[in-house]
Amino acid sequence: MTTLPRAPEHALLTDLYQLTMLQAYFDGGMTETASFEFFVRKLPEKRNFLIAAGLEQVLDYLEALHFSAAELEWLAGCGRFHPRFIDSLATLRFTGDVDAMDEGTVFFADEPILRVTAPLPQAQLVESRIINLLQFQSLVASKAARCALAASGRLLVDFGLRRAHGAEAGLLSARASYLAGFSGTATVLAGMQWGVPLYGTMAHSFIQAHDDEVAAFEHFARSQPSANTMLIDTYDTDAAAHKLVALAERLRPDGITIQAVRIDSGDLGEQARRVRAILDAGGLNAVRVFVSGNLDEYAVRDLVAAGAPIDGFGVGTRMNTSADYPYLDCAYKLQEYAGQARRKRSEGKATWPGRKQVYRHRDADGRVTGDLLTTADDRAPGEALLRPVMRAGRQLAATPALTTVREHAATQLGALPAALRGLDPAPPYPVTVSDPLHALADAVDQRLQRNPSPDDRRSRP
Amino acid sequence: MTTLPRAPEHALLTDLYQLTMLQAYFDGGMTETASFEFFVRKLPEKRNFLIAAGLEQVLDYLEALHFSAAELEWLAGCGRFHPRFIDSLATLRFTGDVDAMDEGTVFFADEPILRVTAPLPQAQLVESRIINLLQFQSLVASKAARCALAASGRLLVDFGLRRAHGAEAGLLSARASYLAGFSGTATVLAGMQWGVPLYGTMAHSFIQAHDDEVAAFEHFARSQPSANTMLIDTYDTDAAAHKLVALAERLRPDGITIQAVRIDSGDLGEQARRVRAILDAGGLNAVRVFVSGNLDEYAVRDLVAAGAPIDGFGVGTRMNTSADYPYLDCAYKLQEYAGQARRKRSEGKATWPGRKQVYRHRDADGRVTGDLLTTADDRAPGEALLRPVMRAGRQLAATPALTTVREHAATQLGALPAALRGLDPAPPYPVTVSDPLHALADAVDQRLQRNPSPDDRRSRP
Structure with a gap:
């Protein structure tokens, strides 16, 4: 297939606060490893499930990430940043790891569909575009799947x-x-x-x-x-x-x-x-x-x-436009930094700390029966949905053909309980939080009480 | 200001039916002059006015319009088009005229904010991207103006x-x-x-x-x-x-x-x-x-x-996302072809035929009091809102600075009746249809009755 030259990705397609935070991280030498996870807090009204989409574009973006000469020149002239920091951006590349659900996988609230593990500045910088890519395609794929089921x-x-x-x-x-x-x-x-x-x-x-x-x-x-x-x-x-x-x-x-x-x-x-x-x-x-x-x-x-x-x-x-609900209540949250699990504890908005994994269970007929949300290090029965897709900034496998992704999505939809495939609201799909994840959350809470730790609320520019 | 190289515009960012129609126009030698107008049929709920935006991007798109070698190669290989037609696309450029409202101008239902006059194939091909650019920016500018008024x-x-x-x-x-x-x-x-x-x-x-x-x-x-x-x-x-x-x-x-x-x-x-x-x-x-x-x-x-x-x-x-109403009920309609005004007569969706102009009236204090929708050739009192901005494929003036557009929008909002500037639904702003436009519509209707002419419904791919 003939393909077009890709539209250039711009490193400056990001929120200003990412760059100001990066300069502070630079000044303070804060470059330890951070893990951020992308997840949806709450399914929109009239959605019984969501479909993960956008990973291909995220990985291409991360692999190509760099500041162009024009961008560096603009940063130097804008008066907000000092030369040593801008020099450091000239050589910035994404050297981290990504674990993710395959595109086309059905997912539910609180389940991470992508985890970035990288030096803090890298993992921070890419927040805006990662959310931008994952939320839109997952939003549309989820709405479109409903149309396809109806058709x-x-x-x-x-x-x-x-x-x-x-x-x-x-x-x-x-x-x-x-x-x-x-x-x-x-x-x-x-x-x-x-x-x-x-x-x-x-x-x-x-x-x-x-x-x-x-x-x-x-x-x-x-x-x-x-x-x-x-x-x-x-x-x-x-x-x-x-x-x-x-x-x-x-x-x-x-x-x-x-x-x-x-x-x-x-x-x-x-x-x-x-x-x-x-x-x-x-x-x-x-x-x-x-x-x-x-x-x-x-x-x-x-x-x-x-x-x-x-x-x-x-x-x-x-x-x-997903016209009845044109956005997802989603976030890309810092879950671990410098080896310590982090937890957001805002009222009504508590999140599960640390790097996580999702295991999906099926009955004898292959129909899915429920998910287990647990720590990344836990080993549980069922299919582990988050898989390594990038290591040290390089994709581990060739991008799957879109037809392959489409077949996977069809299989995923076919394995859902019938009520969830309907257009009317169904009882929520069971997502259980594991004992190890409960234990980790308790440990983080105890640490936070000893030394009140930041409440990692939804990040905003 | 340092600017980035623009993301390339692709001529194939269009609907397939534009190309299949273009091949038929090519086969039939149908290249007479057509005028299409972009307008909004009906204001969304909770919008008392709209703000025109996106013209800069439309003009840049038209001026740069061409099929790249990769696009032509793909078209040749896709099996839908014959070589002589594809050859004709290799030299296709936009050579037409554009008249438009300034960006930042307040507008209302049925008022064209942009008119393209060009050989039929050119004016047809650009429909998809013109709507894509004008509807989104006008949608967001209109929502944003409400936020600005509230702030x-x-x-x-x-x-x-x-x-x-x-x-x-x-x-x-x-x-x-x-x-x-x-x-x-x-x-x-x-x-x-x-x-x-x-x-x-x-x-x-x-x-x-x-x-x-x-x-x-x-x-x-x-x-x-x-x-x-x-x-x-x-x-x-x-x-x-x-x-x-x-x-x-x-x-x-x-x-x-x-x-x-x-x-x-x-x-x-x-x-x-x-x-x-x-x-x-x-x-x-x-x-x-x-x-x-x-x-x-x-x-x-x-x-x-x-x-x-x-x-x-x-x-x-x-x-x-203009979340409460994430799209505009808008269209880019053929209003004149080969010298004949056209009119859409669908039940409840009739449109005003021919090339049109909008005149805006003000009281002694500069406050706007109402608009007149009339034929492009009519001369009426008030300010003519559609101005020539492109002739023979070339922009007539340099792109205005965005700050200039912003000042114009502020002036426009300031001149609105107070009720329209509020967030609650106000009585509609008066838009009167002129006698000459009524007469033209009658003439078109009589022609359509003699020789039933197509009902120019909203175009869809």
Whole structure:
């Protein structure tokens, strides 16, 4: 696959406080090893599970991390930092370790999906971009998985580039929705970058630019003889379906077939039924019916439940922006520094200290039954979900193909209890905290009481 | 100002249907002039106005538009397009005209903020990215303006990079919020790229990495003697304020002053009152109090209304994602092709045909009183808001400084009726449709009835 040169990652895509703290760490020689973990504190409303996504971009970012000459020049001129510190940034690279859940893995509140272990300044600097990458793709993958579960195997295409929050959001949401179960995307660059399958139809403006609707259909079919979806709701949907039946007959001798129709307005289920009947009566049983327009997982579920003869859905804005809940309550927390486990003790916001591991348990049928949250050094039954993916700043394995990630996500979703796969709120999936982790928390609390230690609240710039 | 090399714009950052339509236009020789306009159909709930933003990025995109060798190679290999069409893309540049409202201008439903007039294929191809750029920045600027109005002149800093939807969203929301009235951002790259003023504090992890809270404060103050904000809610907020009073005295002989404190948890108004009293009693009247944590325009308004002694706010996720309404109901519609005005007539979605202009009226005090939506050729009293900004693919003037845009936005907000500047829903601002535009719509309707013309519904991929 041809790939584009990657958009450059900028070390200055970070919060100012990371740099001011780094200068203080530099001044104080505070470079001992720190472990930070990324986790979600609380699942958003209407989410029974989350899907881990964004690791590929995080690892690429860490591996490439450096300050460019232009960035160093700007830092030198901004008046906030001293020359020795800026000199130290010129040679800064990420030399640490990363352990993470595979992309596509289902996860729940309090479970770390990524741990960075590195000299404190390195692990601190990368906080902003790591959260930025993991929270967005996990947010979208989780919303998209709900759409995919609702679509029950029907074609499901990401249409959301235009209302995504910028270029990267458009691209990464195409990626995240595909890995979570979408069939593909309309965003061409995502096809080129990751091989995400591409789907496209036509716009009303195409019909409008022709004097006659049939002429527009024929023009498009001759230009795209093997991949054409005709937008049929521009004038009168039923009439357009009849026109297509006649046109198909006329195109047949030339070996051109009409592939699909799209309906983008009105009562989609009712219109799909009428169009299906017209197409079938005209012998166009193979022509698929595709619908779009303000769809989300609930609209898809309702259309499927009503038995509407719909073969595919275009889902855009509401998926790409996770419109009902456009962010995750997530954090990247210091859990250990200089060999000591750390714990946040804010009221209602206590976190589990130290480097952690998640073990997932299954029944005889392979269905997951619950997770154990424990210390990283503990050995427990079940599958350990956090695996080493980077050591000393280098990725341990080649990036898995996105199709592999997508298969993993499908397997993960398939192994969930049925209630969790539904769109309605289900009883929470059981996540148990291990005895060793309880013991570690008690030990940290006792240390904090002896020598009141900082309350590691959610970091903010 | 040092600037970074711009992230490359990719012509393939578009929807697949744009390319399939372009191939059909190519095959049919359909290259006459088209005018498309970008507008918002309906203001989101809880928005009394919108702020135009994103024009700078749109113009840069259009001026640089081209297919790279890698993109052309990928297109040739993807099997959807024929060689003569791909050859034509190799030389495709944007050679059209753009008329637009200045960035920072207040606008309302149905008012075009940008018009592209170009050969049909060019004007069609750029739809996806133009919407992507204009909708996001206008969305964020509009939300940010509400925060700025609520903050009534207090310091207001964008903290949202980490939960913005990707890198570009983080950067562009720093830009959009600054132009709409924020004081600055924590996102360093936005400072480097556009000169947005930078603000930063410290994270709880900084305190946590030290054995003692006072040692952490002192360490930070000595490293940042002239720009330090101390995070004081890590252990006990009141105790930390008292410690700072003692520390300030110790630092004074060295010429180091503590600039500000930040409170990130609890009842922000109540804590600010207590901290203010402690600081004042200790002679630290000049130390400012800054708060953060799940803030939006309502929380800011309530803290200001309660008279809390707060000098500044850090506002993140809810502003950067426009969390209560994370998208605009917007469109980029074909309004004229080959010299004929076009009109969309969908039920409940009719649009005004042809190329349009917006005139804004003011009373003797300069306060705006209403807008007139009319045809582009009409000459009416008031200020014409759409101005020529690009001709034959070239920008007509240098990009205005972001500070100039910000001043314009402030003037625009200041000229709004008071009710519209409030956070609560106000009676809609009057936008009148002119007689000439009514006449044009009637003429188009009559033409459509004679020869039923396409219903130019919202374009979708």
